[in-house]
Amino acid sequence: MTDGSLRMLDEMSARQAARAAQGAVPGPHWNLDQAAVSLDELLNEVPCEGVDLGVPAQIYSSGMNVALQRWPAVLTEAITAPKPPAMMPPWKPHRQKVTTFGLTFPEGESFQTAKSAADKGGESASKDEEELTAIEPPRPVSLMDDEALAEAKKKLVRLKPPADALSIEDRLFYLLQPPLQSWLAGQELIMPFEPFPYQYEGIGWLFSKSSALLADEMGLGKTMQTITAIRLLVRSGQVRRVLLVCPKPLLPNWQREFRTWAEELPFVVVEGDGERRRLTWTMPGVPVLIANYESLVRDFAAFGEDEFPKFDLVVLDEAQRIKNRTSRTAETARALPRRRSWALTGTPIENRPEELGALYEFLEVVPPNATPDLRQLQYLAKQFILRRTKNLVMKDMPPRLDRDEYLELLPAQKYAYEKAEKEGIIHLNDLGDSISVQHVFELVLRLKQITNFDPLTGESAKLDRLEADMEEIAASGGKAILFSQWTKVLDWLAKPMAKYGALLYHGGVPTKQREPILKQFKEDPNSHIILMSYGTGAVGLNLQFAGYVFLFDRWWNPAIEDQAINRAHRIGCKSQVIVTRFISKDTIEERIDKVLTEKRELFARILGEGDDCNASLSLNASEIFGLFDLKARSNKGTKSIGPK
Amino acid sequence: MGRLCGWSRTSQMHGDGDGKERWMSHGNQDPFRMGFLTAVEDAERGFVGGLLVTNRFGRPLEFQCTAPVKPNRAQQILYGPTLRPFVLGELLGRTLLDKVGVKPHLVLIESDEIIDLRQHVPMAVAFLMDKVTDSATQLPFGKHGIAFHPDFQGDHAEMARHAKAIPADADLREPFERVREALAETVRLGTARTA
Numbered sequence: 001m002t003d004g005s006l007r008m009l010d011e012m013s014a015r016q017a018a019r020a021a022q023g024a025v026p027g028p029h030w031n032l033d034q035a036a037v038s039l040d041e042l043l044n045e046v047p048c049e050g051v052d053l054g055v056p057a058q059i060y061s062s063g064m065n066v067a068l069q070r071w072p073a074v075l076t077e078a079i080t081a082p083k084p085p086a087m088m089p090p091w092k093p094h095r096q097k098v099t100t101f102g103l104t105f106p107e108g109e110s111f112q113t114a115k116s117a118a119d120k121g122g123e124s125a126s127k128d129e130e131e132l133t134a135i136e137p138p139r140p141v142s143l144m145d146d147e148a149l150a151e152a153k154k155k156l157v158r159l160k161p162p163a164d165a166l167s168i169e170d171r172l173f174y175l176l177q178p179p180l181q182s183w184l185a186g187q188e189l190i191m192p193f194e195p196f197p198y199q200y201e202g203i204g205w206l207f208s209k210s211s212a213l214l215a216d217e218m219g220l221g222k223t224m225q226t227i228t229a230i231r232l233l234v235r236s237g238q239v240r241r242v243l244l245v246c247p248k249p250l251l252p253n254w255q256r257e258f259r260t261w262a263e264e265l266p267f268v269v270v271e272g273d274g275e276r277r278r279l280t281w282t283m284p285g286v287p288v289l290i291a292n293y294e295s296l297v298r299d300f301a302a303f304g305e306d307e308f309p310k311f312d313l314v315v316l317d318e319a320q321r322i323k324n325r326t327s328r329t330a331e332t333a334r335a336l337p338r339r340r341s342w343a344l345t346g347t348p349i350e351n352r353p354e355e356l357g358a359l360y361e362f363l364e365v366v367p368p369n370a371t372p373d374l375r376q377l378q379y380l381a382k383q384f385i386l387r388r389t390k391n392l393v394m395k396d397m398p399p400r401l402d403r404d405e406y407l408e409l410l411p412a413q414k415y416a417y418e419k420a421e422k423e424g425i426i427h428l429n430d431l432g433d434s435i436s437v438q439h440v441f442e443l444v445l446r447l448k449q450i451t452n453f454d455p456l457t458g459e460s461a462k463l464d465r466l467e468a469d470m471e472e473i474a475a476s477g478g479k480a481i482l483f484s485q486w487t488k489v490l491d492w493l494a495k496p497m498a499k500y501g502a503l504l505y506h507g508g509v510p511t512k513q514r515e516p517i518l519k520q521f522k523e524d525p526n527s528h529i530i531l532m533s534y535g536t537g538a539v540g541l542n543l544q545f546a547g548y549v550f551l552f553d554r555w556w557n558p559a560i561e562d563q564a565i566n567r568a569h570r571i572g573c574k575s576q577v578i579v580t581r582f583i584s585k586d587t588i589e590e591r592i593d594k595v596l597t598e599k600r601e602l603f604a605r606i607l608g609e610g611d612d613c614n615a616s617l618s619l620n621a622s623e624i625f626g627l628f629d630l631k632a633r634s635n636k637g638t639k640s641i642g643p644k
Numbered sequence: 645m646g647r648l649c650g651w652s653r654t655s656q657m658h659g660d661g662d663g664k665e666r667w668m669s670h671g672n673q674d675p676f677r678m679g680f681l682t683a684v685e686d687a688e689r690g691f692v693g694g695l696l697v698t699n700r701f702g703r704p705l706e707f708q709c710t711a712p713v714k715p716n717r718a719q720q721i722l723y724g725p726t727l728r729p730f731v732l733g734e735l736l737g738r739t740l741l742d743k744v745g746v747k748p749h750l751v752l753i754e755s756d757e758i759i760d761l762r763q764h765v766p767m768a769v770a771f772l773m774d775k776v777t778d779s780a781t782q783l784p785f786g787k788h789g790i791a792f793h794p795d796f797q798g799d800h801a802e803m804a805r806h807a808k809a810i811p812a813d814a815d816l817r818e819p820f821e822r823v824r825e826a827l828a829e830t831v832r833l834g835t836a837r838t839a
Contacts, residue, residue, distance in 0.1 A: 096735065102706065104745060105705055171829055172707060172830070176696060178703060
């Protein structure tokens with residue numbers, strides 16, 4: 001319909017509406033403009049003509065005609081209107097119920113119980129806290145330089161849930177622990193040194209294992225990793241009672257290491273007579289017990305069945321001791337009631353792969369008397385053994401690692417030492433003004449010899465320790481250089497060291513024979529140790545294939561010691577060199593060491609770290625007198641005692 | 645997913661009766677605690693919220709997480725851009741803070757998206773910022789800084805008191821990684837169990 005027609009329609013409707021308002025009948029649809037007065041008029045308007053149809057027609061009265069003249073009636077009827085528009089159900093924001101799932105850590109449980117008390121005494125609590133936080137935590141000392149440290153910090157070690165942890169709370173327990181670096185960053189736990197990255201990995205690995213064999217090569221810090229892992233387990237409420245078993249000569253070493261790496265962790269050594277040992281075993285509230293293999297076997301037998309105390313963790317150091325599974329030691333170790341079992345050894349396999357079977361049996365990962373085949377051993381090794389060699393962790397480590405081993409004198413040595421010292425001092429005092437540096441020097445030398453071994457009985461704490469280390473070095477095919485001040489000591493050592501293919505190299509060896517000896521040490525796979533004197537061995541030799549250096553006794557001057565160490569630690573050496581210094585505790589050796597360390601530190605402070613100040617570090621006369629609380633006589637001057 | 649009660653590790657130990665906690669005793673009755681609140685989104689299952697309460701050194705004290713929550717179509721349309729803040733803050737965050745047994749003094753969140761959670765919980769809520777100035781609503785905290793809800797001025801003063809308890813080199817973003825890993829693990833295990 002066009003706009004024009006629309007307009008017309010509109011006009012017509014308007015006219016009709018006007019007429020209707022005047023009471024007129026609207027026009028017919030064909031002529032709306034025609035206003036009609038009545039219906040007749042309308043009908044008259046219809047044009048029509050008569051047509052003869054030739055059909056007779058009659059009109060009957062039907063009544064319809066009347067009806068035609070009337071307006072049709074309009075009836076109305078009430079009908080139900082349609083429903084109002086349907087609405088969506090009303091929606092209001094509401095909080096739906098959310099299911100939760102949670103776990104509380106052992107440390108958190110104690111907070112929960114303390115909470116109600118804290119609510120009551122909140123003010124005093126916050127006061128306590130202020131006092132607590134006022135103490136600055138000590139900063140860890142790093143063995144690495146800044147660059148190495150920055151590199152290492154990038155790799156944070158996170159604990160991984162062990163493969164055997166299946167329940168969700170077990171897995172979350174590990175996943176939610178902070179990275180080891182921040183856990184050990186000297187905040188809650190004081191670490192004397194920053195561990196190396198591979199050590200962090202080792203600690204994390206041990207922490208999450210209930211059966212573990214840590215088989216790092218000697219010198220990589222099995223002791224430190226174990227102690228730190230124990231410390232973390234105790235801290236996180238995972239263990240309360242730990243038993244550490246080690247060979248007897250290593251007892252002092254473990255005690256010292258515990259004091260260094262976990263100073264807050266009390267430990268007790270199982271020693272003394274039978275009654276005292278029994279008391280120690282059952283003593284409550286001691287987190288760490290340290291025992292040697294012999295007393296463990298003896299005391300375990302002395303307790304009745306099921307009477308022996310239970311442990312959350314048992315650690316066997318030098319675990320190759322139980323490689324023979326029928327030995328009493330192995331049987332006892334397996335019978336210990338425990339929840340976690342760790343074994344430490346640098347040489348998990350000494351001769352045959354079956355030796356591993358005995359260790360696995362202790363770890364309870366194979367059934368009793370099982371003999372796993374090579375494939376099974378490989379599978380178990382992946383699961384339960386962590387072994388790193390020096391070459392593997394080379395980039396993590398400094399090229400030279402120094403260890404000071406402080407050893408307790410054995411009883412006979414101690415007796416001889418004390419006697420000699422007492423008599424020596426009396427003799428020096430008797431000398432009065434005629435005393436000279438030479439006299440004191442003689443006494444020092446005599447005492448130093450006793451710290452090496454007791455001349456009467458041959459007892460030697462240093463030899464015991466050396467043997468323990470050599471066992472491991474030889475088993476891993478390593479080579480070691482040992483230095484001593486005295487050819488006599490070297491000759492004496494040659495016998496016990498013969499089983500490690502010991503070779504002698506000192507001033508007493510004819511010059512012609514020296515070169516073949518060095519050649520043999522380099523080429524003979526059975527020759528694991530060469531015994532050298534400082535004077536002969538310290539200069540001019542290239543022995544960088546040796547990974548270990550032992551300083552059986554100390555030279556007066558660290559510079560000479562450094563020269564000796566540098567036989568092995570030279571440019572071109574392929575792996576790290578581990579230097580072990582034996583120092584007898586509470587003896588002249590410790591005192592000399594202290595004086596030398598103080599001097600070295602003083603020089604370093606004045607001249608800076610890089611300065612080679614060792615040459616001036618020899619003891620002077622007054623310092624030698626000071627070793628025995630004697631005063632240098634005024635006219636004796638300060639004569640320097642150094643290597644000739 | 646039912647709520648887990650208790651923690652069996654401690655009860656399994658061979659401890660003796662008295663004195664066993666001596667070397668681990670807490671000198672403080674109500675030491676400062678932080679809550680790290682975050683969520684992961686799974687395309688099929690929806691949002692899973694997690695809250696880790698730690699001590700001031702980041703050592704875990706309690707962990708709570710929710711079952712997956714998936715907003716329905718009506719919520720998605722009606723909430724529009726406010727859906728995430730609603731689900732993450734009011735729904736998941738508030739529920740977790742109601743449920744957690746070891747209540748944190750400060751709840752840390754990663755962005756300001758759900759800062760309005762503060763209106764529904766009694767403890768301070770703050771979001772992490774890399775750089776802050778010590779102002780009325782911002783505070784240096786650990787290695788980072790935190791910013792508070794502008795309507796809760798008291799939070800700043802309260803937390804300024806605790807800020808010194810936090811080691812200056814503490815990385816406060818790291819615990820969120822832990823929460824996310826734990827949530828991924830629960831979703832993974834949950835899926836494995838229902839499968």
